[in-house]
Amino acid sequence: MESPGRGPPPRRPGGGGQCEGGQKPGAGGGEYRGLNFPTLDIATLRAVHKSIDAAYKTFSRNYGDAIESAFDPLLWLLIKFEWILLNAPWWVIVLAIAGICYAASRRVRLSLGVIIAFLIIGVLGMWEDTMRTLAIIFVATLIAIAIGIPLGIAMSRSNRMQAFMTPILDVMQTMPIFVYLIPVVMLFGLGKIPGLIAVVIYAVPPVIRLTNLGIRLVDQEVLEAADAFGAGTWRRLFGVQLPLALPNIMAGVNQTIMMALSMVVIASMIGVKGLGMPVLQAVTNQYFALGLFNGAAVVGLAIVFDRVTQSYGRRIQEQRQS
Amino acid sequence: MTAQTHEGIHVGRLYKVFGTDPASVMPLVHEGIGKQELLEDHGHVLGLRDINLDVSPRSIQVVMGLSGSGKSTLVRHINRLIDPTEGEVRVDGEDMLALDAAALKQLRRYKISMVFQRFALFPHRTVMDNISYGLALQRLAKPERLERAARWIERVGLQGYENSYPHHLSGGMQQRVGLARALATDADILLMDEAFSALDPLIRSDMRALLLDLQHELHKTIVFVTHDLEEAIEIGDRIAILRDGEVVQNGDSQDIVLRPADSYIADFTKSINRGRVIRVGSIMEPLKPDLSGPDCPHDISVEEALPLAVASPGGEARVLNGEGEPVGTVSLGTLVRALGSEREHDRAAAGIAGQAAEAG
Ligand SMILES: Nc1ncnc2c1ncn2[C@@H]1O[C@H](COP(=O)(O)OP(=O)(O)OP(=O)(O)O)[C@@H](O)[C@H]1O
Numbered sequence A: 001m002e003s004p005g006r007g008p009p010p011r012r013p014g015g016g017g018q019c020e021g022g023q024k025p026g027a028g029g030g031e032y033r034g035l036n037f038p039t040l041d042i043a044t045l046r047a048v049h050k051s052i053d054a055a056y057k058t059f060s061r062n063y064g065d066a067i068e069s070a071f072d073p074l075l076w077l078l079i080k081f082e083w084i085l086l087n088a089p090w091w092v093i094v095l096a097i098a099g100i101c102y103a104a105s106r107r108v109r110l111s112l113g114v115i116i117a118f119l120i121i122g123v124l125g126m127w128e129d130t131m132r133t134l135a136i137i138f139v140a141t142l143i144a145i146a147i148g149i150p151l152g153i154a155m156s157r158s159n160r161m162q163a164f165m166t167p168i169l170d171v172m173q174t175m176p177i178f179v180y181l182i183p184v185v186m187l188f189g190l191g192k193i194p195g196l197i198a199v200v201i202y203a204v205p206p207v208i209r210l211t212n213l214g215i216r217l218v219d220q221e222v223l224e225a226a227d228a229f230g231a232g233t234w235r236r237l238f239g240v241q242l243p244l245a246l247p248n249i250m251a252g253v254n255q256t257i258m259m260a261l262s263m264v265v266i267a268s269m270i271g272v273k274g275l276g277m278p279v280l281q282a283v284t285n286q287y288f289a290l291g292l293f294n295g296a297a298v299v300g301l302a303i304v305f306d307r308v309t310q311s312y313g314r315r316i317q318e319q320r321q322s
Numbered sequence B: 001m002t003a004q005t006h007e008g009i010h011v012g013r014l015y016k017v018f019g020t021d022p023a024s025v026m027p028l029v030h031e032g033i034g035k036q037e038l039l040e041d042h043g044h045v046l047g048l049r050d051i052n053l054d055v056s057p058r059s060i061q062v063v064m065g066l067s068g069s070g071k072s073t074l075v076r077h078i079n080r081l082i083d084p085t086e087g088e089v090r091v092d093g094e095d096m097l098a099l100d101a102a103a104l105k106q107l108r109r110y111k112i113s114m115v116f117q118r119f120a121l122f123p124h125r126t127v128m129d130n131i132s133y134g135l136a137l138q139r140l141a142k143p144e145r146l147e148r149a150a151r152w153i154e155r156v157g158l159q160g161y162e163n164s165y166p167h168h169l170s171g172g173m174q175q176r177v178g179l180a181r182a183l184a185t186d187a188d189i190l191l192m193d194e195a196f197s198a199l200d201p202l203i204r205s206d207m208r209a210l211l212l213d214l215q216h217e218l219h220k221t222i223v224f225v226t227h228d229l230e231e232a233i234e235i236g237d238r239i240a241i242l243r244d245g246e247v248v249q250n251g252d253s254q255d256i257v258l259r260p261a262d263s264y265i266a267d268f269t270k271s272i273n274r275g276r277v278i279r280v281g282s283i284m285e286p287l288k289p290d291l292s293g294p295d296c297p298h299d300i301s302v303e304e305a306l307p308l309a310v311a312s313p314g315g316e317a318r319v320l321n322g323e324g325e326p327v328g329t330v331s332l333g334t335l336v337r338a339l340g341s342e343r344e345h346d347r348a349a350a351g352i353a354g355q356a357a358e359a360g
């Protein structure tokens, strides 16, 4: 995070066959210079990095506060939600979650399983961290849906928009997770907001993609029927396209939640409290059991979210297809 | 409304070219470039060429043709699901192409409705909600909506399925929902794009009977697309036959069967049961004053008239018009000859002439 002046070693795409694997990590591309690839010299490279960093730093110095205050409502939402989860009696929360689970999936055994999972988490002393993680996942997913569905709709309505967005989404999904942390931290410092933003950026692509896909897959003839009966753009969208795309959108939400969950552990590196913190401690201090328990709690949450969203998606799909 | 108050549907000099820049190839189309050539050399698809069609109110106009002949494209111009490249479409005198988006929506809500080949029901809505879809768009209050939908559910024989989802129903039942959905809006004009083509033959004839039954009470203006001549003849007051985007013939069933415009249409009519299709009135000869009996109505089929003619001593029967006045004569010979197609006659005649020529 401090001066990233020494960037990653320069890439050698396909080139230097004979020195495959000879590159030491972090060697900075100095030692084998001249073998075959015309690399920029270190000074120039460093200057390039520096000027980009400087530009971004000026940007964040000038606009960081303004942008941060724009995120205040989200922070408020996150804090409120966390407060509720941390202050409500535990059994209320367990029952509420089991209730939501049953409402979404209509499966008794799944709901009982959820209750048991949360009881075990509580008994093993991870209740507080789990609630914090739950809060950030919940808020991050809400934001991802609020951003992702409109973007997905926009993408589905214009091929040009789709052509523009697809590579961006590809980059967002393949960029190593840690790289997201750097600019966010430079802009906002450590804490909940940068954590939330990093999680949302990382987790939003599936909702966008699957909303787009879902809408594009809606039967043309059914859309034609809506038109033929005089539905306008909005009625067509909300009355036909979105409801019919819902199973796909739910699959996107499911993936988004899973990605948010995996990002939460990493976000703990920039000060997001929750299950990630103890995992991080466990790694640095070699506390195997601590890491295992907290890791298992993350897995538990993942399974709960996954089963609930999936069986909800399946239920609405079953209703309409044989 | 414009000064023109001509009722019914009018399609005039309608052209439709699909592609990136239809206007650029229109001169070629007017010069009569072939569909194949237009596609291969200019990358545009000729959908419709110079269509002129008038559908009189309260009648059933069938549009027939092979796959790709432009039937769907043509009906979709009537409610402007497709915009023409050139030409005009008028519904009850109103210029469809002059309508703005809002007026077009109104027209689709109240005046024209549509039934689709693959039903196109809303899979996430119950039968009841599907049928009342158009009524919801008409902003009808919910109680009235449900009441009207319930009436149509009963009329098409779907009682007990109100709360089922479409995929729980058989194809025939789904299309009953499609039909009820279209009829529920009380639109005067009904467009049916191969509405029965996806159904089994038996169900299909049930649906035809249902449609004719409904038409008997409702007197809609119906444009009915099909690729089945038998269906066309059973249903249509008039039948327009399309080939490669052009109308090759437009007439009633008697015209099509007795006077096919060309060999393309004659091919269509080959497999038809002529005895059942051809009406006595369209093959009768001038009235012989001295003939007294037996009498047969002008609109019975050849098949039905044959026994009458056979039973008559002279092998002839008198044809009566709708008012019961004698208007013509049919003989056994005429009736039997009607059973073979014109082309076979021609061929036979040509054959005899040829033999005669060779002999001579
Ligand atoms: N959107 C479109 N873009 C390009 N070509 C089209 C389009 N719609 C129709 N066509 C072409 O126009 C011609 C007429 O198509 P249309 O669907 O009207 O035929 P049809 O008579 O309804 O056939 P079918 O019996 O298969 O439904 C075909 O050659 C078809 O490929």
Ligand SMILES: [Mg+2]
Residues within 6 Å of the ligand: B071, B072, B073, B193, B194
């Ligand atoms: Mg068609």
